[in-house]
Amino acid sequence: METVSENRSFGGTQGVYRHASKATGGEMTFGLFLPDEAHFGPVPLLWYLSGLTCTHENAMVKAGAQAHAAAHGIALVFPDTSPRGEDVADDEAYDLGQGAGFYIDATEAPWAPHFKMESYILGDLTEALFDNFALDQEAQSITGHSMGGHGALTLAAKDGRFKSVSAFSPICNPTESDWGKKQFEAYLGSVHAGEGHDATCLVREGALEAPVLIDTGTDDQFGDLLKTEALAQALAERRMEATVRMQKGYDHSYFFVSTFIEDHIEFHAEALYS
């Protein structure tokens, strides 16, 4: 593992690291914030999955998460949103290909060789993190923004390791949205194949156990694509421990995420330390 940079931040260290991934068949870059407490032993880990067009860097510099993670002694990992490189397939659209991995394992050409973000997150990156840093494997939670909110909810439904899951303006029902249908057709061969990667479908099937917190802005410019109403209905129908907040006047930007990141980290801290 190569250290790209390390900066002191809120008494801890904000690092950027590069490592080889078998799943994606190439080099991957991620950000990791380690609070001061990691010097003394393993600390809880909160995963932050980013949205369309983002790299590992956007949330790391714009969400303001480190202040609150440091206050609770929690580490933060910021994975990239797709494989990258000249040998990796891409598309001219901002919402397909590089920067738009959707946290699934593609089965179709030309995507299948590298676009294995589910396996990367749950496998290779997990292994790299726990092999190299003082992190507590028994204390993990997950959050994300937009496409990353979809990733957080769906990966939490597939992997019981996450004690809690939250999301900022997540894509809630991608099989019914233009942020989802095109991507499932391209990566998986059909929209139908995407149902196993759709938070609303998964909740309806009873696949998600972790407590849920969702924040979405009432003035989200992509509100129609998110289908928050479908997931809100499914969560309530299942009588799940879940909070869905529509935040007045907020949009889809990092100005929204940074406003509510403190609430999300407190929500996860409660689950991680219980």
Add this chain to the structure above:
Amino acid sequence: METVSENRSFGGTQGVYRHASKATGGEMTFGLFLPDEAHFGPVPLLWYLSGLTCTHENAMVKAGAQAHAAAHGIALVFPDTSPRGEDVADDEAYDLGQGAGFYIDATEAPWAPHFKMESYILGDLTEALFDNFALDQEAQSITGHSMGGHGALTLAAKDGRFKSVSAFSPICNPTESDWGKKQFEAYLGSVHAGEGHDATCLVREGALEAPVLIDTGTDDQFGDLLKTEALAQALAERRMEATVRMQKGYDHSYFFVSTFIEDHIEFHAEALYS
């Protein structure tokens, strides 16, 4: 004045606006965070001057200042660091020309026609702000980072309106630094002419009255260019109300600024509300 964007942030509004400036002879862009309290009447204003290569945007998205400004009901203005445009002189170096205005009024060719950042900040931008927004002209303070820290300290020495001044890793003694000598020669015709724009020289002359807070990292990669020691000495010699903190392990980045921005806003809030 043109509204470029407005995003809800921490209960207030993070706006970006464009306006014509006589001083710089062109269009200028700035960010303004207005807390919720501005709906009910004028609020205090904290100026944030940015460093080399920055636009109005860097601190606005990376410093995490809005959370703490909102908590204290304080507005934040993020000016650009120079005039911009194809008709504006520039240099290939990152530290001269566009993105490197040094908060002074150039007298020399080719810079003199547009590089009037001191007049822009203290004149045109001030006027635009108080004409268009609910801001309290009697409650202003100023901060900045690196070149912007130099700007904050020197403009506070020239203009008694600022109740307090702080800086993150400021250029403290530019007439003795490679971040200063080249620029004063280019913009003003000589290093000597820069003494009126050098925080250490100004403090020695007794020009600064406002209380001072300075934070600089012990691991600042540009530490030798900042000359913190010269200003620390001058402040102590004058028995000024000043705090200079060398922060262990921190560097010159926004990871440093965001770590201590809460302290700075609390420092200014005390002056602004007294």
